[in-house]
Amino acid sequence: xxxxLITTRLRDLDWAAIAVELLIVVVGVFIxxxxxxxxxxxxxxxxxxxxxxxxxxxxxxxxxxxxxxxAYNQEVLKNAEQAVTALTGKTPVSDEALLISAYRATQYKxxxxxxxxYDEMISTGAIGLIRDQRLRDTAMRLYNVPTMENLARExxxxxxxxxxxxxxxxxxxxxxxxxxxxxYVETGDFTAIHGVLDYPCRTGxxxxxxxxxxxxxxxxxxxVPLLHLRIADIETRLGDLTGNNRSIxxxxxxxxxxx
Numbered sequence: 321x322x323x324x325l326i327t328t329r330l331r332d333l334d335w336a337a338i339a340v341e342l343l344i345v346v347v348g349v350f351i352x353x354x355x356x357x358x359x360x361x362x363x364x365x366x367x368x369x370x371x372x373x374x375x376x377x378x379x380x381x382x383x384x385x386x387x388x389x390x391a392y393n394q395e396v397l398k399n400a401e402q403a404v405t406a407l408t409g410k411t412p413v414s415d416e417a418l419l420i421s422a423y424r425a426t427q428y429k430x431x432x433x434x435x436x437x438y439d440e441m442i443s444t445g446a447i448g449l450i451r452d453q454r455l456r457d458t459a460m461r462l463y464n465v466p467t468m469e470n471l472a473r474e475x476x477x478x479x480x481x482x483x484x485x486x487x488x489x490x491x492x493x494x495x496x497x498x499x500x501x502x503x504y505v506e507t508g509d510f511t512a513i514h515g516v517l518d519y520p521c522r523t524g525x526x527x528x529x530x531x532x533x534x535x536x537x538x539x540x541x542x543x544v545p546l547l548h549l550r551i552a553d554i555e556t557r558l559g560d561l562t563g564n565n566r567s568i569x570x571x572x573x574x575x576x577x578x579x
Contacts, residue, residue, distance in 0.1 A: 368449040374437040383572035395518035400425035415534035428475020458571040480546035
């Protein structure tokens with residue numbers, strides 16, 4: 321009896337309508353999934369484009385900073401070599417010229433890196449959104465090479481810098497810094513990266529103060545060996561910047577030229 325009832329009802333069903341309704345449901349689910357995937361892909365593409373543009377802007381500034389470090393440390397190196405030849409008597413110079421070169425040989429540049437986009441992508445795992453392989457690889461190499469940090473650390477911790485600061489009165493050092501120290505350079509200004517440190521200046525000190533300071537430097541037997549060390553360290557780091565890591569510099573330059 322029950323079997324006959326079930327059979328009768330199954331016969332009464334409109335199987336064509338059921339099939340159509342089932343097809344509509346399946347198609348609807350499929351379209352819904354595709355629309356969801358399309359929306360997610362669109363959001364991902366937009367996020368990738370934003371990250372890529374932000375990273376390019378960061379690397380353009382990093383390229384400027386890279387060039388600034390090269391130019392600046394070349395000027396520090398030039399003054400360190402001038403100070404050595406003056407202290408050893410190979411090149412007779414005035415007391416004021418010796419004082420200026422010896423002071424500028426103590427200088428170092430430590431600039432704020434622009435790396436917030438890269439750090440954000442690394443911390444969130446979004447670095448894979450950067451589909452431009454050169455852009456991604458350049459950023460990963462640049463922000464993981466320790467040369468710039470080493471250059472600043474060695475300058476700050478230089479034994480020559482320490483000896484120079486111990487040798488001269490603080491008021492003399494303050495005056496040297498005010499009149500012959502670093503010039504301000506606006507970020508991104510490529511025309512101003514040369515001459516930030518090495519430019520014509522006068523110490524602003526009295527003749528007696530200059531003579532006493534120069535005599536104190538000449539009397540310090542440690543300065544020449546420490547200058548030799550300072551010169552060797554700077555040359556090593558400049559070699560890293562312009563030689564060992566030249567591909568980074570060239571890639572940064574190419575990215576900076578992109579529209």
